[in-house]
Amino acid sequence: MAAQPLGTGVSSSRRRGASAAVTLLLLPALLTCGVRCAEPRTKPSNIVLIVTDDQDVVLGGLNPMKKTKDLIGNAGATFVNAFTVTPLCCPSRSSILTGQYPHNHGVRNNSLSGNCSSPQWQKGPDKLEYQTFFAGKYLNQYGQKDAGNVGHIPPGWDHWHALVGNSQYYNYSLSVNGKEEKHGDNYGDDYLTDLITNRSLTFLDNRSPQLPFFLLLSPPAPHAPWTAAPQHQKDYADIKAPRDWQL
Template sequence: MAGLTTRSGATRTRQRGVFAALAFLVLLSGSLTCVRCAEPEPRAKPSNILLIVVDDQDLALGGMSPMKKTKALIGDAGATFVNAFTITPLCCPSRSSILTGRYPHNHGVRNNSLSGNCSSSQWQKGPETETFPFYLSKQKYQTFFAGKYLNQYGQKAVGGVGHVPPGWDQWHALVGNSRYYNYTLSVNGKEEIHSDSYEKDYLTDLVLNRSLNFLDNRSPQHPFFLMLCPPAPHSPWTAAPQYQKDFIDVKAPRDGSFDKPGKDKHWLLRQPTNPMLNSTVDFLDNAFRRRWQTLLSVDDLVEVLVKKLDSLKELNDTYIFYTSDNGYHTGQFSLPIDKRQLYEFDIRIPLLVRGPGIKPSQTLQAPVLNIDLAPTLLDISGVNLSSVNVDGQSFLSQMAPSLRNGTARPFFLVEYTGEGSPTGDPSCPKLGPGVSECFPDCVCEDSCNNTYACVRTISSEQNLQYCEFADTESFVEMYNMTTDPYQLENIVKKVDPAVLQAMNQRLIKLQSCEGDSCRDTK
């Protein structure tokens, strides 16, 4: 009996130990999750994204004035960046920078020609395979494109309309440069020819209507990304019929550098007739009005899309970006109409953003570049930015500090490679081939030696621009943007040599930067 009692006591002791262990595990399970047996939590669906990129819309000359709905529905509902810049003031290299997040010296697109790598075979085999839509598609985004892509897109020599860049589920891309009627589209790799019917063909409205159709037929299980690139306000400035009498009394602004001589500037700014001929002024005033007229259809596009997203109950989970590829000038320094120059009117662009975590009615001062769009969109989608090759940086932290931590850059690069016509140009004598606008007074707007690089600083300590030209003169321009916002006085001969040297060294580093080194704040 004694032995039996001993065994039964040992058994009870072991049982108590087992029960105690089980009780501990039960207690522990109230605060910890069993790693092996628990189902993994599903990853939250990333937010939707809508990116609208217009063509040649300035900021410095009041280009946003016609956009009352856009300012209310995006800017007032989110953030307005007052120091947004393109890193190159020309369509194709700028759009290539938007798509890749890289400076032109890293994506290789120099101008609007095939020889300048605009939608060339080299572009298609290289940088185009690493654009942000490719990464968004890997994140299960449903992707849609409509409108102008790159100026030379669709050329037969580089794949024609059958070439659809990687990353796009739906592709409705304009062949060639901006037009409003009588154009050809690549629709998912098939040719689609359009005529001049407003109801069927007006490109801004077609971009809108096809995006609405995409939204109606998308899968609700996955996020969506739309990139819409209407032609406005690019020439030929063809407004919708209902807007062709708007702004009839509007003229180009006469303040700032309008019709001022290009004193102490690069030769291209010294060669226009000054003051401008009356015929030139009349032409640029008409262009200015018509540009605004074309933007009214874009304003309608924004309104309709915001209402559509609201009706689909997707508005509060969609980031909406509105911007332009470059600025524009109409009479500044007696240059009638174009872009391509280093001055604020050509490099400043509108940028408005609304979306989750962005408080309304924010006006943000920190400089933001168009190469920052790609990393920002990828940041929103959940892509690890250290895994992608970009020169820009996400500005999500500036718009929505609760979502990210980050710092603004104190300086950045603007670079441009001059473009010339192969036959030469009588308005650019002895200076090589050039590019003119004849309307009716030929004025040279660009040349092969209009090739420059600038470093721009915007901070509480400095607001400067320093530029060097790649020409036989090694011409240099420098401006104090605080005291001279219209860049009327080139101070290169007055400034402290130590400041000049510091700007020169900073420019040298930026011109060869890549990736992280482009974001160096020292």
């Protein structure tokens, strides 16, 4: 499938809000238990994976998001007893993308010397005829010269809208199907969380219904520098982080 750029801005009557959720895996066509579990699958499930950054459950990161569990969690799978081998960003994201432990995929920390964003391990799985879309933060060092520059697209992605470098909301660059796309500080055109959300919706609208799809949406929010959209900047001004685990 030829990769074509999707919309470039976020100003749209279709804006449906910024994506924000704990890592959630939507599987709309889940198999049921019993005899049906043994039946052969004729068509793979569609997959939507939303990965937010530093959305800490201990600090109550999901508490203000009343609709997230109903609209996303209850419609898919929520991992309530999940663990990560390392609390660092690059090793954890690499494990999500490869299904391997850090000692197997070789990413030790968030630096290039620690193998973060090294194209050498990004071989990608067989696509199995999936239409694939990625938007947002990939790995901390993505786009650097020693990591393949902005032209590097890991194998397996049809539509690629990756943030160059680490978490930013304005004044950043994207690799859009291997070509650099620079953004400024205008909310309507550049606010990253909304921009990649709307591009993911465009992908869903334009995809082929004959083939399954895999969509990975990876906003840097709520990672520092904590730049909220203008309409949300005062929403939680009086909220304090909990001092214990009683959430």
